[in-house]
Protein backbone atom coordinates (compact mmCIF):
# COMPACT_ATOMS: atom_id res chain seq x y z
CA UNK A 1 0.00 0.00 0.00
CA UNK A 2 1.15 3.55 -0.67
CA UNK A 3 0.46 6.25 1.92
CA UNK A 4 1.61 9.74 0.98
CA UNK A 5 2.71 12.30 3.56
CA UNK A 6 0.12 14.62 2.02
CA UNK A 7 -2.27 14.24 -0.89
CA UNK A 8 -3.73 17.59 -1.84
CA UNK A 9 -5.49 16.19 -4.90
CA UNK A 10 -7.77 14.19 -2.57
CA UNK A 11 -8.74 17.32 -0.68
CA UNK A 12 -9.39 19.11 -3.94
CA UNK A 13 -11.95 16.50 -5.01
CA UNK A 14 -14.16 17.48 -2.06
CA UNK A 15 -14.18 21.19 -2.80
CA UNK A 16 -13.61 21.18 -6.54
CA UNK A 17 -17.03 22.33 -7.67
CA UNK A 18 -17.23 25.33 -5.34
CA UNK A 19 -13.63 26.41 -5.88
CA UNK A 20 -13.79 26.15 -9.65
CA UNK A 21 -17.04 28.08 -9.76
CA UNK A 22 -15.62 30.89 -7.61
CA UNK A 23 -12.24 31.05 -9.34
CA UNK A 24 -13.80 31.01 -12.83
CA UNK A 25 -16.24 33.73 -11.79
CA UNK A 26 -13.29 35.80 -10.60
CA UNK A 27 -11.42 35.25 -13.85
CA UNK A 28 -14.48 36.28 -15.85
CA UNK A 29 -14.79 39.44 -13.74
CA UNK A 30 -11.49 40.84 -15.02
CA UNK A 31 -10.47 41.79 -11.41
CA UNK A 32 -7.28 39.97 -10.51
CA UNK A 33 -5.56 42.16 -7.92
CA UNK A 34 -7.25 43.50 -4.80
CA UNK A 35 -10.90 44.45 -4.92
CA UNK A 36 -13.90 42.88 -3.21
CA UNK A 37 -12.66 39.27 -3.28
CA UNK A 38 -9.56 40.16 -1.26
CA UNK A 39 -11.38 42.56 1.07
CA UNK A 40 -14.10 39.95 1.78
CA UNK A 41 -11.57 37.25 2.58
CA UNK A 42 -9.56 39.59 4.83
CA UNK A 43 -12.73 40.41 6.78
CA UNK A 44 -13.73 36.75 7.07
CA UNK A 45 -10.22 35.76 8.20
CA UNK A 46 -10.07 38.59 10.78
CA UNK A 47 -13.41 37.44 12.21
CA UNK A 48 -12.21 33.84 12.29
CA UNK A 49 -9.03 34.71 14.18
CA UNK A 50 -10.88 37.22 16.38
CA UNK A 51 -8.94 40.38 15.51
CA UNK A 52 -9.81 43.80 14.10
CA UNK A 53 -7.56 43.68 11.05
CA UNK A 54 -6.28 41.08 8.60
CA UNK A 55 -3.87 42.30 5.92
CA UNK A 56 -3.30 39.83 3.11
CA UNK A 57 0.16 39.46 1.59
CA UNK A 58 1.96 37.20 -0.85
CA UNK A 59 3.39 34.62 1.58
CA UNK A 60 4.07 33.80 5.22
CA UNK A 61 7.62 35.00 4.68
CA UNK A 62 6.37 38.39 3.49
CA UNK A 63 3.94 38.52 6.43
CA UNK A 64 6.92 38.21 8.79
CA UNK A 65 9.11 40.70 6.90
CA UNK A 66 6.35 43.31 6.73
CA UNK A 67 5.33 42.83 10.37
CA UNK A 68 8.96 43.22 11.49
CA UNK A 69 9.43 46.29 9.28
CA UNK A 70 6.17 47.79 10.51
CA UNK A 71 7.44 47.41 14.08
CA UNK A 72 10.51 49.40 13.09
CA UNK A 73 12.92 46.50 13.61
CA UNK A 74 16.19 47.26 11.88
CA UNK A 75 19.99 47.05 11.85
CA UNK A 76 21.48 46.53 15.28
CA UNK A 77 18.27 45.19 16.86
CA UNK A 78 17.87 41.68 18.24
CA UNK A 79 14.82 39.46 17.97
CA UNK A 80 14.43 36.36 20.13
CA UNK A 81 13.12 33.24 18.42
CA UNK A 82 13.27 29.46 18.26
CA UNK A 83 15.85 27.39 16.36
CA UNK A 84 13.35 24.56 15.75
CA UNK A 85 11.29 25.97 12.91
CA UNK A 86 11.24 26.61 9.18
CA UNK A 87 14.11 28.81 7.98
CA UNK A 88 11.87 31.79 7.11
CA UNK A 89 11.17 32.55 10.77
CA UNK A 90 14.73 33.68 11.42
CA UNK A 91 15.61 34.54 7.82
CA UNK A 92 13.08 37.39 7.93
CA UNK A 93 14.68 38.81 11.08
CA UNK A 94 17.97 38.91 9.20
CA UNK A 95 16.30 40.33 6.06
CA UNK A 96 15.24 43.46 7.98
CA UNK A 97 18.82 43.80 9.24
CA UNK A 98 18.35 42.53 12.80
CA UNK A 99 20.03 39.61 14.56
CA UNK A 100 18.08 36.45 15.37
CA UNK A 101 18.82 35.32 18.92
CA UNK A 102 17.96 31.67 19.39
CA UNK A 103 16.49 30.25 22.58
CA UNK A 104 16.27 26.50 23.13
CA UNK A 105 12.96 24.65 23.01
CA UNK A 106 10.83 22.52 25.30
CA UNK A 107 11.44 18.82 24.77
CA UNK A 108 7.77 17.82 24.95
CA UNK A 109 6.08 20.55 22.90
CA UNK A 110 9.03 21.44 20.59
CA UNK A 111 8.13 25.12 21.18
CA UNK A 112 10.41 27.88 22.50
CA UNK A 113 11.02 27.41 26.24
CA UNK A 114 9.78 30.55 28.05
CA UNK A 115 12.05 29.74 31.03
CA UNK A 116 15.09 30.37 28.84
CA UNK A 117 14.03 33.63 27.21
CA UNK A 118 14.98 36.20 29.84
CA UNK A 119 18.64 35.23 30.00
CA UNK A 120 18.91 36.16 26.28
CA UNK A 121 17.34 39.62 26.58
CA UNK A 122 19.78 42.51 26.11
CA UNK A 123 19.33 46.24 25.67
CA UNK A 124 19.22 45.60 21.91
CA UNK A 125 16.30 43.15 22.10
CA UNK A 126 13.21 44.59 20.43
CA UNK A 127 10.85 41.67 20.01
CA UNK A 128 10.06 38.03 20.69
CA UNK A 129 9.01 35.92 17.70
CA UNK A 130 7.59 32.61 18.96
CA UNK A 131 6.43 29.93 16.50
CA UNK A 132 3.43 27.68 17.17
CA UNK A 133 5.36 24.78 15.76
CA UNK A 134 3.49 21.90 14.12
CA UNK A 135 0.22 23.60 15.13
CA UNK A 136 0.64 23.55 18.91
CA UNK A 137 0.26 26.98 20.54
CA UNK A 138 3.17 28.41 22.49
CA UNK A 139 2.60 29.43 26.12
CA UNK A 140 1.65 32.96 25.09
CA UNK A 141 0.64 34.05 28.58
CA UNK A 142 4.21 33.55 29.78
CA UNK A 143 5.71 35.13 26.67
CA UNK A 144 3.44 38.18 26.81
CA UNK A 145 4.21 38.62 30.49
CA UNK A 146 7.99 38.56 29.80
CA UNK A 147 7.49 40.93 26.85
CA UNK A 148 5.48 43.38 28.99
CA UNK A 149 8.15 43.43 31.70
CA UNK A 150 10.91 44.15 29.19
CA UNK A 151 8.86 46.38 26.90
CA UNK A 152 9.21 44.08 23.87
CA UNK A 153 6.83 43.47 20.99
CA UNK A 154 5.54 39.97 20.28
CA UNK A 155 4.98 38.70 16.74
CA UNK A 156 3.43 35.25 16.53
CA UNK A 157 4.61 33.02 13.69
CA UNK A 158 1.28 31.23 13.28
CA UNK A 159 2.13 29.90 9.82
CA UNK A 160 1.52 26.32 10.97
CA UNK A 161 -1.25 27.04 13.43
CA UNK A 162 -4.34 28.49 11.78
CA UNK A 163 -7.29 27.67 14.03
CA UNK A 164 -5.22 26.65 17.08
CA UNK A 165 -6.34 28.06 20.42
CA UNK A 166 -5.04 28.86 23.86
CA UNK A 167 -7.32 30.04 26.66
CA UNK A 168 -10.18 30.10 24.13
CA UNK A 169 -8.34 32.60 21.91
CA UNK A 170 -6.98 31.83 18.48
CA UNK A 171 -3.31 32.00 17.59
CA UNK A 172 -2.61 35.18 15.69
CA UNK A 173 -4.70 37.22 18.15
CA UNK A 174 -2.33 36.94 21.10
CA UNK A 175 0.53 39.31 20.32
CA UNK A 176 1.02 42.58 18.51
CA UNK A 177 0.75 40.72 15.20
CA UNK A 178 0.11 37.23 13.88
CA UNK A 179 1.71 35.95 10.67
CA UNK A 180 0.10 33.21 8.60
CA UNK A 181 1.14 31.24 5.52
CA UNK A 182 -1.25 29.86 2.92
CA UNK A 183 1.44 27.76 1.27
CA UNK A 184 -0.49 24.84 -0.29
CA UNK A 185 0.60 22.28 2.34
CA UNK A 186 -0.61 24.39 5.26
CA UNK A 187 -3.86 23.58 7.12
CA UNK A 188 -5.44 26.43 5.13
CA UNK A 189 -3.57 26.25 1.85
CA UNK A 190 -3.97 28.27 -1.33
CA UNK A 191 -3.32 27.09 -4.88
CA UNK A 192 0.01 28.87 -4.79
CA UNK A 193 1.62 31.27 -2.33
CA UNK A 194 -0.26 33.51 0.08
CA UNK A 195 -0.10 34.93 3.58
CA UNK A 196 -1.79 37.15 6.14
CA UNK A 197 -0.91 39.52 8.98
CA UNK A 198 -3.43 39.87 11.80
CA UNK A 199 -3.56 42.60 14.44
CA UNK A 200 -5.84 44.58 16.73
CA UNK A 201 -3.71 47.71 16.40
CA UNK A 202 -5.22 50.26 13.96
CA UNK A 203 -1.97 52.13 13.29
CA UNK A 204 0.07 48.96 12.88
CA UNK A 205 -2.52 47.73 10.34
CA UNK A 206 -2.18 50.95 8.31
CA UNK A 207 1.61 50.63 8.29
CA UNK A 208 1.38 47.00 7.12
CA UNK A 209 -1.06 48.01 4.36
CA UNK A 210 1.34 50.73 3.25
CA UNK A 211 4.35 48.39 3.30
CA UNK A 212 2.59 45.71 1.25
CA UNK A 213 1.89 48.13 -1.61
CA UNK A 214 4.74 50.54 -2.39
CA UNK A 215 3.92 52.92 0.49
CA UNK A 216 1.41 54.52 -1.80
CA UNK A 217 -1.77 56.58 -1.73
CA UNK A 218 -3.81 57.18 1.44
CA UNK A 219 -2.30 54.27 3.40
CA UNK A 220 1.21 55.39 2.47
CA UNK A 221 0.55 58.96 3.61
CA UNK A 222 -1.09 57.84 6.85
CA UNK A 223 1.75 55.39 7.57
CA UNK A 224 4.35 58.11 6.97
CA UNK A 225 2.52 60.31 9.43
CA UNK A 226 2.38 57.52 12.05
CA UNK A 227 6.03 56.59 11.54
CA UNK A 228 7.65 59.96 10.93
CA UNK A 229 5.11 62.58 12.02
CA UNK A 230 5.03 64.13 8.53
CA UNK A 231 1.52 65.16 7.68
CA UNK A 232 -0.06 64.66 4.24
CA UNK A 233 -3.75 64.81 4.76
CA UNK A 234 -5.00 63.12 1.59
CA UNK A 235 -8.70 63.26 0.96
CA UNK A 236 -10.32 59.86 0.75
CA UNK A 237 -11.13 60.29 -2.92
CA UNK A 238 -11.46 56.69 -4.06
CA UNK A 239 -14.41 56.28 -6.42
CA UNK A 240 -17.37 54.20 -5.10
CA UNK A 241 -16.34 51.14 -7.16
CA UNK A 242 -12.81 51.42 -5.74
CA UNK A 243 -11.23 51.68 -9.18
CA UNK A 244 -10.20 55.34 -9.43
CA UNK A 245 -7.95 57.06 -6.92
CA UNK A 246 -6.10 60.24 -7.90
CA UNK A 247 -3.43 59.50 -5.27
CA UNK A 248 -2.70 55.99 -6.45
CA UNK A 249 0.68 56.90 -7.89
CA UNK A 250 1.77 59.09 -4.97
CA UNK A 251 4.33 57.18 -2.92
CA UNK A 252 5.31 58.06 0.65
CA UNK A 253 7.54 55.20 1.83
CA UNK A 254 10.04 52.77 0.32
CA UNK A 255 8.16 49.52 0.67
CA UNK A 256 7.25 46.24 -1.09
CA UNK A 257 4.84 44.69 -3.52
CA UNK A 258 3.22 41.82 -1.64
CA UNK A 259 -0.37 41.08 -2.53
CA UNK A 260 -2.65 38.08 -2.32
CA UNK A 261 -4.17 37.36 -5.75
CA UNK A 262 -7.93 37.73 -6.05
CA UNK A 263 -8.35 34.15 -7.29
CA UNK A 264 -6.40 32.85 -4.27
CA UNK A 265 -8.62 34.94 -2.00
CA UNK A 266 -11.74 33.38 -3.56
CA UNK A 267 -10.39 29.86 -3.12
CA UNK A 268 -9.21 30.50 0.44
CA UNK A 269 -12.57 32.03 1.31
CA UNK A 270 -14.22 28.72 0.41
CA UNK A 271 -11.58 26.60 2.13
CA UNK A 272 -11.91 28.60 5.35
CA UNK A 273 -15.45 27.19 5.69
CA UNK A 274 -13.94 23.70 5.88
CA UNK A 275 -11.01 24.52 8.14
CA UNK A 276 -12.53 23.60 11.51
CA UNK A 277 -13.76 20.25 10.18
CA UNK A 278 -10.38 19.55 8.61
CA UNK A 279 -8.58 20.47 11.84
CA UNK A 280 -10.91 18.20 13.86
CA UNK A 281 -10.10 15.30 11.58
CA UNK A 282 -6.38 16.00 12.05
CA UNK A 283 -6.94 15.89 15.83
CA UNK A 284 -8.72 12.51 15.48
CA UNK A 285 -5.76 11.15 13.54
CA UNK A 286 -3.32 12.48 16.15
CA UNK A 287 -5.39 10.81 18.89
CA UNK A 288 -5.25 7.55 16.94
CA UNK A 289 -1.46 7.75 16.59
CA UNK A 290 -1.13 8.62 20.27
CA UNK A 291 -3.23 5.58 21.28
CA UNK A 292 -1.36 3.21 18.98
CA UNK A 293 2.19 4.50 19.36
CA UNK A 294 2.56 5.89 22.87
CA UNK A 295 3.08 2.47 24.45
CA UNK A 296 5.71 1.34 21.96
CA UNK A 297 9.17 1.19 23.41
CA UNK A 298 11.52 3.37 21.34
CA UNK A 299 8.80 5.88 20.50
CA UNK A 300 8.19 9.22 22.26
CA UNK A 301 4.93 10.76 21.11
CA UNK A 302 4.29 14.53 21.03
CA UNK A 303 2.43 16.00 24.01
CA UNK A 304 -0.05 18.86 23.93
CA UNK A 305 -0.12 21.09 27.02
CA UNK A 306 -3.36 21.10 28.99
CA UNK A 307 -5.94 23.68 27.89
CA UNK A 308 -4.49 24.12 24.42
CA UNK A 309 -6.10 23.28 21.12
CA UNK A 310 -3.49 22.09 18.64
CA UNK A 311 -4.27 21.86 14.94
CA UNK A 312 -1.72 19.17 14.11
CA UNK A 313 -0.05 20.66 11.08
CA UNK A 314 2.45 17.85 11.60
CA UNK A 315 2.46 14.76 13.78
CA UNK A 316 6.11 14.51 14.82
CA UNK A 317 7.08 11.65 17.11
CA UNK A 318 10.58 11.02 18.37
CA UNK A 319 12.69 7.94 17.82
CA UNK A 320 16.42 7.29 18.22
CA UNK A 321 16.69 5.68 14.78
CA UNK A 322 15.10 8.45 12.79
CA UNK A 323 16.77 7.79 9.44
CA UNK A 324 16.37 4.00 9.65
CA UNK A 325 12.70 4.58 10.49
CA UNK A 326 12.23 6.95 7.51
CA UNK A 327 13.94 4.49 5.14
CA UNK A 328 11.96 1.54 6.49
CA UNK A 329 8.65 3.38 6.10
CA UNK A 330 9.63 4.39 2.56
CA UNK A 331 10.41 0.74 1.72
CA UNK A 332 6.84 -0.06 2.83
CA UNK A 333 5.31 2.71 0.69
CA UNK A 334 4.71 5.11 3.57
CA UNK A 335 6.19 8.56 3.10
CA UNK A 336 7.34 10.47 6.16
CA UNK A 337 9.24 13.72 6.56
CA UNK A 338 12.17 14.93 8.62
CA UNK A 339 11.01 18.30 9.94
CA UNK A 340 13.55 19.76 10.76
CA UNK A 341 16.90 18.16 9.99
CA UNK A 342 19.06 21.16 10.94
CA UNK A 343 18.36 23.56 13.81
CA UNK A 344 18.51 27.13 12.55
CA UNK A 345 21.48 28.17 14.70
CA UNK A 346 23.55 25.53 12.88
CA UNK A 347 22.34 26.35 9.37
CA UNK A 348 25.20 27.42 7.10
CA UNK A 349 23.36 30.65 6.30
CA UNK A 350 23.60 31.61 9.99
CA UNK A 351 27.26 30.63 10.39
CA UNK A 352 28.07 34.34 10.83
CA UNK A 353 26.18 34.33 14.14
CA UNK A 354 28.86 32.07 15.64
CA UNK A 355 26.75 29.36 17.27
CA UNK A 356 28.38 25.97 17.93
CA UNK A 357 27.00 22.47 18.19
CA UNK A 358 25.92 21.95 21.81
CA UNK A 359 24.68 25.54 22.28
CA UNK A 360 20.99 24.59 22.09
CA UNK A 361 20.99 20.90 22.97
CA UNK A 362 17.25 20.19 22.99
CA UNK A 363 16.63 21.62 19.54
CA UNK A 364 19.68 19.72 18.30
CA UNK A 365 18.37 16.49 19.80
CA UNK A 366 14.93 17.00 18.23
CA UNK A 367 16.43 17.49 14.77
CA UNK A 368 18.08 14.09 15.15
CA UNK A 369 14.92 12.37 16.36
CA UNK A 370 11.67 13.75 14.92
CA UNK A 371 9.80 11.74 12.31
CA UNK A 372 6.65 13.28 10.81
CA UNK A 373 3.87 10.90 9.81
CA UNK A 374 1.07 11.42 7.27
CA UNK A 375 -1.62 13.54 8.93
CA UNK A 376 -4.11 15.04 6.50
CA UNK A 377 -7.90 15.01 6.83
CA UNK A 378 -8.58 12.65 3.93
CA UNK A 379 -6.52 9.72 5.30
CA UNK A 380 -8.74 6.67 5.79
CA UNK A 381 -8.76 4.04 8.54
CA UNK A 382 -7.06 1.42 6.41
CA UNK A 383 -4.18 3.74 5.65
CA UNK A 384 -3.79 4.75 9.29
CA UNK A 385 -3.80 1.12 10.45
CA UNK A 386 -1.17 0.37 7.81
CA UNK A 387 1.12 3.23 8.96
CA UNK A 388 0.94 2.02 12.55
CA UNK A 389 1.49 -1.61 11.52
CA UNK A 390 4.65 -0.56 9.66
CA UNK A 391 5.99 1.28 12.71
CA UNK A 392 5.27 -1.75 14.90
CA UNK A 393 7.05 -3.99 12.39
CA UNK A 394 10.10 -1.69 12.47
CA UNK A 395 10.43 -2.07 16.24
CA UNK A 396 9.68 -5.79 16.15
Ligand SMILES: Cc1ncc(COP(=O)(O)O)c(C=O)c1O
Pocket residue numbers: 059060061062085086088089131157159160180181182183193194195
Ligand atom coordinates in the same frame (compact mmCIF):
# COMPACT_ATOMS: atom_id res chain seq x y z
C1 LIG B 1 6.86 28.28 10.77
C2 LIG B 1 6.86 28.90 9.41
N1 LIG B 1 7.21 30.19 9.28
C3 LIG B 1 7.21 30.79 8.08
C4 LIG B 1 6.85 30.13 6.93
C5 LIG B 1 6.93 30.83 5.61
O1 LIG B 1 5.72 30.79 4.92
P1 LIG B 1 5.73 30.85 3.31
O2 LIG B 1 6.25 29.56 2.80
O3 LIG B 1 4.28 31.08 2.97
O4 LIG B 1 6.56 32.01 2.92
C6 LIG B 1 6.46 28.78 7.03
C7 LIG B 1 6.00 28.00 5.88
O5 LIG B 1 6.59 27.54 5.01
C8 LIG B 1 6.48 28.14 8.30
O6 LIG B 1 6.17 26.86 8.43
